[in-house]
Structures are given as structure tokens and as C-alpha cells.
Amino acid sequence: MHVMEGFLPGPWWQIWFAISLPVIIYGIYKLNELIKDKRDLLPLLAVAGAYIFILSSLKLPSVTGSCSHPTGTGLAAILFGPAISAVLGLIVLLYQALFLAHGGLTTLGANVFSMGIAGPVIAFIIYKACTKAGLNFYIAVFLACALGDLATYVVTSIELALAFPAQIGGVLTSFKAFATIFALTQVPLAIIEGAITVLIFKYVIQVKSDVLIKLNVLSETGLRKIKEMTT
Amino acid sequence: MKLEIIVAVIILVFTAQFLYMSSTTDSEYGGADGEAEGVIDELTGGTYEPIADPIWEPPSGEIESLLFSLQAAIGALVIGYFFGYYKGKKQPM
Numbered sequence: 001m002h003v004m005e006g007f008l009p010g011p012w013w014q015i016w017f018a019i020s021l022p023v024i025i026y027g028i029y030k031l032n033e034l035i036k037d038k039r040d041l042l043p044l045l046a047v048a049g050a051y052i053f054i055l056s057s058l059k060l061p062s063v064t065g066s067c068s069h070p071t072g073t074g075l076a077a078i079l080f081g082p083a084i085s086a087v088l089g090l091i092v093l094l095y096q097a098l099f100l101a102h103g104g105l106t107t108l109g110a111n112v113f114s115m116g117i118a119g120p121v122i123a124f125i126i127y128k129a130c131t132k133a134g135l136n137f138y139i140a141v142f143l144a145c146a147l148g149d150l151a152t153y154v155v156t157s158i159e160l161a162l163a164f165p166a167q168i169g170g171v172l173t174s175f176k177a178f179a180t181i182f183a184l185t186q187v188p189l190a191i192i193e194g195a196i197t198v199l200i201f202k203y204v205i206q207v208k209s210d211v212l213i214k215l216n217v218l219s220e221t222g223l224r225k226i227k228e229m230t231t
Numbered sequence: 232m233k234l235e236i237i238v239a240v241i242i243l244v245f246t247a248q249f250l251y252m253s254s255t256t257d258s259e260y261g262g263a264d265g266e267a268e269g270v271i272d273e274l275t276g277g278t279y280e281p282i283a284d285p286i287w288e289p290p291s292g293e294i295e296s297l298l299f300s301l302q303a304a305i306g307a308l309v310i311g312y313f314f315g316y317y318k319g320k321k322q323p324m
Contacts, residue, residue, distance in 0.1 A: 004267075007271060065258025067261065195237070
């Protein structure tokens with residue numbers, strides 16, 4: 001999903017920086033709050049960050065005959081909300097921009113927006129909507145993470161389409177061209193990401209279920225129901 | 232165990248699909264990021280010059296996969312450590 005270094009002409013790279021920066025600042029503020037008030041949750045924060053590290057390093061082959069990687073941001077989004085996910089995403093994107101020439105510093109704003117903000121926001125909204133609708137917890141996690149992952153790639157396509165409108169047909173035509181590459185390739189990978197994140201949540205519930213109540217991910221009755229279901 | 236089996240089946244289907252596709256088509260399995268560059272070339276008629284270059288690039292594919300594996304290894308280490316820590320804390324030896 002990386003927009004490569006130098007591949008967003010002005011004013012687009014500045015625009016995406018301007019949009020992402022306030023979210024990052026708010027995310028750092030929220031992160032500080034978390035570090036001060038809920039120190040016992042720090043290991044879980046590390047796990048969420050590490051999960052993004054792993055998943056975004058795995059470039060998987062897809063049905064379209066090209067490779068792409070999952071994002072892993074759904075876990076952080078459900079646990080800590082989109083703002084903190086944006087900061088975690090920024091760390092990973094910086095690593096890849098500096099050491100791997102994947103993405104870049106000028107396109108960092110756009111990449112943070114697609115992977116760190118848009119994906120987590122969609123995942124968060126879908127998770128909350130699904131739990132409100134009374135859907136099974138694991139199905140809610142699956143949908144949130146899979147669709148959040150997909151959203152990242154749709155947004156990347158939009159970012160590129162806006163910067164490179166086709167001469168005939170404009171933004172819509174180029175969006176289709178970019179989405180064919182990014183979004184279509186991503187569909188099976190999004191399903192895998194959703195499935196694996198479900199497993200991670202299962203293990204979090206097994207070893208440290210109280211944090212999910214503390215983070216308002218699950219209600220106490222919701223948690224009890226899941227535990228009854230699995231035992 | 233039910234969830235693990237479902238996830239395993241999804242990964243198996245995915246792997247089988249890949250094995251089948253890679254032996255019946257001559258897809259290159261290049262990165263989607265790079266393919267986007269091709270589309271940009273097409274849309275602009277090859278006139279677009281990147282406004283910046285990466286400040287450092289891995290000198291070879293080997294170094295690149297080294298750094299990618301490092302990224303995954305760091306992640307796996309942290310996750311394994313804390314899950315083990317929580318589990319160990321819950322069931323004292």
C-alpha cells in the first residue's frame with residue numbers, strides 16, 4: 001500500500017501531511033495518557049505494535065499474480081482506538097521508509113493516512129457497529145480487521161487517483177486502474193488478516209481477558225458469554 | 232480448537248490457490264507498489280518524474296529480505312514474550 005518515495009507531486013503530499021499530523025498529535029497525547037494512567041496495559045500496546053510490525057513485513061502472493069502485505073492495524077484499532085493506531089502505524093512506516101525504501105518521507109503523510117488512520121477508523125467503526133448489533137465477537141473482529149485492511153488499500157488508490165487523474169475520464173478512471181492493482185490484490189490478504197486477528201483475540205481472552213474490559217472492548221457479560229461458548 | 236481449524240482451512244485454501252496459480256500462469260508476483268508505478272507512467276504518458284528519491288535503498292534483494300525478516304522477527308519476539316509472560320503469570324509453576 002505504500003505510495004513510493006517521490007510519487008506524490010505537490011500539493012498532494014503536503015495535503016496528506018496536513019490531514020495526518022493532527023491525528024498523530026492527538027494520538028501521542030492519548031498514548032501519553034495511557035502510559036501515565038494504565039501502565040498495566042503497556043504490554044498489550046507492545047503486542048499491538050509488534051503485530052503491525054509482523055503483518056506489514058509479510059508480502060504475500062495474491063490471486064492477481066502480484067504481492068502485497070496485510071497491515072495488522074485492526075488489532076490496535078479495536079484495542080486502543082484509531083488515534084493510537086496511527087502512532088503505531090507511523091513507527092512502522094518510518095522503519096520501512098528509512099531502511100527498506102518502501103514508502104518514503106515525502107509520501108509519509110499519505111501512507112500514514114491510509115494505513116494508520118483510514119484503515120483503523122473503518123475497523124473501529126465496524127467493530128463498534130457489529131458489537132452494538134449483537135453480532136458474535138469473533139465475527140465482529142473478523143469483519144473489522146478484514147474491511148479495515150481493505151479500506152487502507154482503497155484509500156491508497158484514492159490518494160494516487162487524486163494526484164494522477166486520467167486525461168480521459170479523470171479521477172474515476174485512474175481510481176479504477178489503481179484499485180485494480182491495490183484493492184483487488186488485497187481481498188484474499190484481508191480475509192487472512194481478519195482470520196489471524198481473530199486467533200490473537202482468542203489468545204488474549206485466554207491469558208488476559210480483564211484488559212479487554214478495562215479497554216471497553218468487551219462488556220463483562222459479553223466476555224462471560226464468549227468464555228462459556230469456548231469452554 | 233474450532234477457531235484454529237477454521238483459520239488453518241482459510242490459509243490452506245490460500246496456499247493451494249497460490250500453488251495452482253503459480254504453476255499454471257506465468258505471473259511474476261512482483262510488488263503491487265511497483266505496479267502502481269507502471270500505471271502512473273501510463274496515465275502521465277511517462278512524463279512523471281518522482282519529486283524525491285529514497286535517502287537509502289537496500290543494496291540488494293538479499294539485504295532487503297534481511298531487513299524484512301528482522302522486522303517480522305522483532306514483532307514475533309515481542310508478541311511471544313508478552314503472551315508467554317501473561318500465561319506464566321496465570322499458571323504459577
